[in-house]
Amino acid sequence: MAGQLTDRYVEAKRIAMVAMDVDASARDALIDGHVGEDAELAREVRWMLEAIERTHTATLPFAPAAEPPDLSGQQTQATAPRNYRILRLLGEGGMGMVYLAERCNEGFSQQVALKFLHAANEGSPILHERFSQERRLLARLEHPGIARLLDGGVMDSGRPFLAMEYVEGLRIDEWCDAHSLSLNERLVLFLKVCDAVEFAHRNLVIHRDIKPANILVTADGMPKLLDFGIARIIEEGGQVLATATAAHALTLAYASPEQIEQQPLTTGADVYSLGVVLYQLIAGRRPYQHLVTPHLLSNAIVGGQVLAPSRTLREAPADRRRPWRSIPADIDAIVLKALRRQVSQRYASVGEFAEDLRFYLARRPVRARRGRQWYRLRRFAQRNRWPLAAAGMVLAAALAGLTASLLALAQTRAAQRLAEQRQHDLERMVDFQQSMLQSVDIDAMGHALTHDERALVLARFDGAAGKTIDRTQLEQAFAGIAASGPAREALDAYVVSHALARLDKDFADAPLLAADLRQSLARVLLTIGSYAHAATELRQVVRVRQERLSDGDAALVSARVDLGEALYRDGQLEQAAAVYGNALPAVKKLPQADPMRVAALSGHARVLSAQGHLKQALDQQQTLYAGLAAHLPATDEGLLRLRRDRVETLTQLGKRDRARAELEQLVPLYQQTFGIEHPETLATTLTLASLLYSQDNEYERSLALAQDVAAIRERRLGSDHPLTLQARGLAASNEVRLALDPTTMAQVHERLAALIRAYRRVQGADNRHTLDAMTDMVRLLSKQDRYPEAIAMERQIVAGRTRTLGADHFSTLYARGSLASLLCGNGQYAEASAEGERVLAALRRQFGDDHPMTLATYDLIGRIETGAGRWPLAREAHARALEGRARTLGDTDAHTIESASRLYAVLLKLHDDASAKHVFATYLQPVIAMDPGSLNAGMRSVREEALAAVGPQATSSLR
Structure with missing residues (x-):
């Protein structure tokens, strides 16, 4: 038996x-x-x-056994809330029961889903609090993809209830099967779910129980996210707030590893659950569905060994397979990335997850599979023994493929029957081939190009008779040549320029197609730093499209935005502003979150800021950000770039505390979203380094950050790329500030002179970065007491700034202030005073009395008057600088102490001991008492200036 x-x-x-x-x-x-x-x-x-x-x-913990379900609803009719009539039971879970009810109030009726706690759970304070938490969370979520809260409260009996929007529909998996949706149609439907979850995350709510049973699809195909019973609020750090109700509640089959292990949760838990739902929608079953006990299932989830959906589909019985025979590798990669064991290895947000799915639907490369192309290119360069020929073959092949793709694209346009599908395929190929050219490792290619040639030259030199050059000197000469320069010139001259020269001939009968190819190649030029050349080609693209397309055409707008960016990078600000201005009428008609609209408006604001129209630029950036923040995820690349632009504008306006507070959050966000070596991450890190340099005199930290960025850019872009030079320039600025002894100054002088030569060669004598490097050289010369040389160079800087930016631009005024300071140091007080007063008047007119530059100019005028022996005027200027700096920066700020030291010395000279004693006690004594070992280089210098101003005799006389 x-x-x-x-x-x-x-x-x-x-x-x-x-x-x-x-x-x-x-x-x-x-x-x-x-x-x-x-x-x-x-x-x-x-x-x-x-x-x-x-x-x-199962939802854990399991609810106590309840009474048999009341299918008629009669048992609860007598205890229903006022104005509600219960019709029937819809379902029940571990925490409560949900009834279909009719709400009757003041002449209207409405069907709702009425939710109660189980009678057996009413005595649980934890479940009562969880029920109240669900009501609070739903009250803050208004989204078409989330079932709305209509009412809620406590009945006379003390029993809590929720009245929610009644969603009449099927579970998402059942709805997809019932309507025989294709793979792409399921992805489109799933994206609507992602939009709802992302909205909840933006409102700091994490669902924690996403599963098909909590996603109902209405008859019109709109998914609704239900049941926020175990949802939680996300704290500022990104984790779920701990609460008294944080019991171990979860749906095991859809739970993330960190939920099972009861670890602190982030939005990554919802990303994982969405990954399970998507897996089920496309493969027909969940991961680990073959495991039949909670113990085995929990171990499998925590172990993290997920079978790819495509393999699950292949191994399924014939009667369980989907209509599609296979699942693309891109979808496999996306799902598996969402289901990674470690939160840090999943998508950083639901928005990023959804974006990858949209990339797949648009037939673009997905992020889940990035990195392989770069790896193959780098390995090829390292293996190549004859680099010149091999590199030429690779680039020629890429260019040939690009040309062939565009020719085929033109042919498909003539073939109406296959035009749309074929165009998508070919555009994807063009994008890939353009990105391959853009991602060429310039530095690796340059070293490969020069390695064998150097070896041949040295071998011939060793074999030649009558050598007159020392081999060591020859090696040093080779080492001094930047390998990236020949590589960039070869790519520009022999590949890109060669292709551009053939366009007019080979595409004479297809000018718009030629414009497409020209714009693609111009973007390559932008990537390798050939800004002027890129601008020349983009002007031609704009001209061709203007003649043949309407002003609102997307292709024309795209060319104008690219041209504006090229001109901005090349320092041609007036022309850039005009180009962006021509694009604005068309882009303002685009949807608010359209990437082209964001790029055009933020680019225009960036140019306004560079031109010195800071308040106008900030207003435009604030308005644009306010409109986008509600529609785009926080990790959107355009939104992040806009935030960085706003930081730079705030810095120039003197609002440096606000700028730094935002930037300290922005850098980690960039690193988490794009990676440490992504170009946008590097640019943001350099912005932080610049702020540290200019705000708090944190020269050591600023130098370390700038050197890190310079090293990465030199490795990836080459030593002469404009972006590499920009990072090296900021590093040199810090080195100038930190250089104290003659030997170090001489070394810094040599590096700075090489940097200025490189800037002049790559970007021109009047480029703003060239002039910035010259400004650092002026500062170094003045530290070496080489005032005539410094004054001569500063006059060149003033002339260059005036030519390119105008007489009243912030940078021009800064240069004039520097000239006044140098004239003062050289004893030319009359000219110095005239320059200082002109700068002060312009700064007060444009930025007001409290701008840091205005206060610095008051301090400068005080030093000029001190040098000239006009002590009352010196006291007036230094007192104004000290009062403003103390009020805006604080009593212990380095700039405040600097002004206090100078005012103190003047007061002693005027024998105003009472005022001197007040300045000493308020500002100088606290900083003198500081431990020098705990201060950065800037504050140590300020402390030393304070000690020098006070002096031992003056200190004793005031005590």
């Missing part, structure tokens, strides 16, 4: 496992076919299926 029972159990389990692999609608027929007339065996199979299903979807 026992053997028969065991055999029956084994047979029932076998049939149940087979039935688990078919849709619920087909299970009854399959069971009947296996059990025949054995009704007892059929009951055993169905009981086992229900047990397995509960195991995989």
